[in-house]
Amino acid sequence: MPILVIAEHDNAGLKAATLPAVTAAARIGAHSGAEIHVLVAGSACTGAAQAAAAIAGVAKVLVADAPHYAEQTAENEAALAVQLAQGDGAYTHILAAATTHGRNMLPRVAALCDVAQISDIVAVESPDIFVRPIYAGNALATVKSTDVLKVITVRTTAFDAAGQGGAAAVEAIAPGPDLGLSRLVGRELTVSARPELAAARVIVAGGRGLASSENYHRLLEPLADRLGAALGASRAAVDAGFVPNDCQVGQTGKIVAPQLYIAIGISGAIQHLAGMRDSQVIVAINRDAEAPIFQVADYGLVGDLFKLVPELTEALG
Template identity: 65%
Template sequence: MAVLVIAEHDNAALKPSTLNAITAGAQLGEVHVLVAGSGASAVADAAKQVAGVAKVLVADDAAYKNGLAEAVTPLVVGLAANYDAVVATATAVGKNLLPRVAALLDVQQISEAVKIVDKDTFVRPIYAGNALATVKSSDAKKVITVRATAFDVAAATGGSAAVETVSATPAADKTSYVGAELSKSERPELTAARIVISGGRGMQNGENFHMLEEIADKLGGAVGASRAAVDAGFVPNDYQVGQTGKIVAPDLYIAVGISGAIQHLAGMKDSKVIVAINKDEEAPIFQIADYGLVADLFKAVPELKAELDKA
């Protein structure tokens, strides 16, 4: 069984989530990685070194520079004839691209798989992650997005895949790239961070998030937030962790002033160690926390920072 994994990148570096997709793809068969971009030779070089990758397909064209799903879809659909499965990570890129591919191939997409049982059977979360459904697909060709946190990261070195150039496939000229507003931070990207400290409605305002940022900087972690905090305007949307935000599974997740609504838990409950700080001892977050502190966050967080300053 041959599997085509879609590489996510910025034309300069391979995104870490692609390594999770490669691990998932390897459970289905021989993995080939598609790098569609413009001037993305560095990405192809990185992809060919990933352990478990047999071949890297490079489509280098100006049309793919900005990774528009409308431009990349015809390319993937054309290549899909040679593969039994197409796999991407369930990020914004994968969620935008693969439904289009599945529609044109006339197959049902399998979304956010967290386990691959066999070539036809998959496990995926439903009801905001409160239940797992085992689904079996009879489609001859599978189109699958996988939840990165459910699969190990493939080794970035150790491979020696062949590199093959593929021709660009013309797309309907109905979409154009206008621009992007990107937030930049010296902290690690939220979904790739080993430590995440998140704040909720209990933070009261955006200024108070500076307390969490100071701790994140001390620990080399990222800052997240609940939807309530984002909707209140405390922090930008890209901080949001949860069912409608980002799915994270760091080594350590610190939830500060977060009650623990199921939508938030769906995005972080797979974290290895969960620490909760909340003044409400009945808060649902304590039901999944490994360590819980019932305290006023405005007292507990400064004390935590003071201890870290001593370390």
């Protein structure tokens, strides 16, 4: 029986988080021989469906095109996924990226199907054995599921993005009902010329040590501009109002794994480390030589960040 991946999209195209979820599904399929289907539920979503069909390894794209899927509300999309899971040719696994969308929708699928969800997997050992972080990423648990249907969210930083070059069949399916349980009232989008935080190759992040929102922007923005980096922040900086919460990196924020992560004025609380410890190279700047961030940093600079950061920015030309 096949594996189903729930696509995350904006109707015109796929979100990047869908690609690692397909890779995780392919790892499962490599053990079981199952083919991969991708569900695109949206409104006027031809662009997203075509993008899904072009993913390498995808055998079929199921398209549910209806006005009540325009905003991909969790209740309606979960009901559709359950309908597919319990129908003819039922699925053995349903996967989604462990993003805000996936974490909102997939637990509903698990509850409606009366199965346990396996959250935030970072590795696949067999079709029913998976590895996931616990204790804020300080330990890894290997879990085995005996459920007939496995409902899984995928930590996107743990899997490479699936490649292109596929030519999957695109099949229109009947939409599920509009449950009318929620509706989108409005959306505020942050417009930035910088890379998206979750997908950035370089991140410059600031913490409470910056002391104010003014200092955060004055010191970090020139450095980020020189590096072509995204801006991030610790929870302490977000709680203090330095930046909005969409900049937060950590267990309750975004999980990132860039090539370079520069932590400035961040002490290194467990909550924050859980969101960035998989970065390839970590650079820490902090006046406290005993700060926990130095335990995970590849390079550490102890000193006054108000002096060091401008010097670093100037040295980068």
